[in-house]
Amino acid sequence: MKIFLDTTDMEAVAQWLPHGIVDGVTTNPTLLRKAGVRNAREIVRELAQRVAPGDVSVQVAGETHEEMVQQALGYRTLGENIVIKVPVIRPDGRPNLDVMTTLTRQGVAVNATACLSLAQVLAAAKAGARYASLLWGRVADEGGSPEAVVADAARLLRQYGLPTQLLIGSVRAAGDITKALSAGADVVTVPPALLERWLDHHYSRMTVQQFNSDAGMKMGTK
Ligand code: E4P
Numbered sequence: 001m002k003i004f005l006d007t008t009d010m011e012a013v014a015q016w017l018p019h020g021i022v023d024g025v026t027t028n029p030t031l032l033r034k035a036g037v038r039n040a041r042e043i044v045r046e047l048a049q050r051v052a053p054g055d056v057s058v059q060v061a062g063e064t065h066e067e068m069v070q071q072a073l074g075y076r077t078l079g080e081n082i083v084i085k086v087p088v089i090r091p092d093g094r095p096n097l098d099v100m101t102t103l104t105r106q107g108v109a110v111n112a113t114a115c116l117s118l119a120q121v122l123a124a125a126k127a128g129a130r131y132a133s134l135l136w137g138r139v140a141d142e143g144g145s146p147e148a149v150v151a152d153a154a155r156l157l158r159q160y161g162l163p164t165q166l167l168i169g170s171v172r173a174a175g176d177i178t179k180a181l182s183a184g185a186d187v188v189t190v191p192p193a194l195l196e197r198w199l200d201h202h203y204s205r206m207t208v209q210q211f212n213s214d215a216g217m218k219m220g221t222k
Pocket of ligand 1: 028030113135169170171
């Protein structure tokens with residue numbers, strides 16, 4: 001079981017790493033845009049150094065095979081633990097599996113992203129992706145059952161001995177982290193605020209308050 005942080009926020013990464021539950025980081029162009037990142041290479045290099053030996057995924061956004069491969073090879077120079085996210089298909093519906101096979105043959109680890117179906121996960125696995133990113137919230141947006149797709153994908157990857165790790169992204173509620181792991185996800189990538197919420201519990205707080213008070217501690221002294 002692995003947990004990744006879905007973020008470009010270096011402070012959040014630094015805050016979570018010492019707790020020993022974060023195994024890697026995923027980014028995407030939307031997260032970079034929302035964070036106002038102008039120089040993606042700089043932040044990706046910093047993340048790679050900070051998170052090593054854990055993987056850091058960074059996404060290519062070209063239109064052609066050549067463009068995406070060049071971008072990927074450029075990002076790869078930023079760290080051995082950089083994994084290249086390649087959207088499983090292009091906006092016009094053509095598959096990007098050729099980009100994945102070109103990269104994997106050159107020893108570049110691939111994270112096939114924007115997978116919304118079982119077919120896309122299996123195709124990405126056949127193309128040699130290290131991770132297949134199945135987007136939980138977006139499957140649900142379309143009326144699908146993310147739990148069922150995750151369970152089927154996990155079963156089929158195992159059944160055919162495919163080494164691709166099933167990575168669940170687009171997690172929007174804390175409970176979905178546990179649901180995805182229970183359904184068979186190898187990795188769940190989570191925004192930092194949601195990870196905090198996943199671990200918190202109001203009754204645990206009250207319980208610890210009681211323990212501390214019984215231990216003679218005054219509240220709010222530290
Ligand atoms: C992670 O790898 C994905 O890019 C991300 O979780 C997508 O989340 P969204 O569907 O909320 O944009």
